[in-house]
Amino acid sequence: MRLAYPCARSYRRAVPLSPPPVRSLAEVPIGTSGTLALGGLPRAAALRLARVGLRVGAPVTVLARTAGGGRLLATGATRIGLDRDTARRLEVLSAGAGA
Numbered sequence: 001m002r003l004a005y006p007c008a009r010s011y012r013r014a015v016p017l018s019p020p021p022v023r024s025l026a027e028v029p030i031g032t033s034g035t036l037a038l039g040g041l042p043r044a045a046a047l048r049l050a051r052v053g054l055r056v057g058a059p060v061t062v063l064a065r066t067a068g069g070g071r072l073l074a075t076g077a078t079r080i081g082l083d084r085d086t087a088r089r090l091e092v093l094s095a096g097a098g099a
Contacts, residue, residue, distance in 0.1 A: 039091035
């Protein structure tokens with residue numbers, strides 16, 4: 001656990017930092033940017049996504065929701081469509097909406 005001193009008047013008591021907000025890709029609002037984490041994806045599927053540029057730590061932006069509940073992502077100049085089940089298994093550390 002990481003500790004920090006939040007302000008000068010904390011009397012030198014360390015306070016735990018909150019973990020970054022990790023959410024399922026299926027729950028992230030349209031326009032949100034973040035960093036990709038693979039979550040509970042099987043290894044074969046993770047390797048297939050890595051071939052098209054979706055790797056752990058890749059910056060992604062959610063562009064749209066598909067009719068079947070999937071997501072359209074942008075990573076760099078690449079646009080990738082994911083089905084609903086894959087979107088549910090992938091996780092994103094959110095950086096913010098429209099960032």
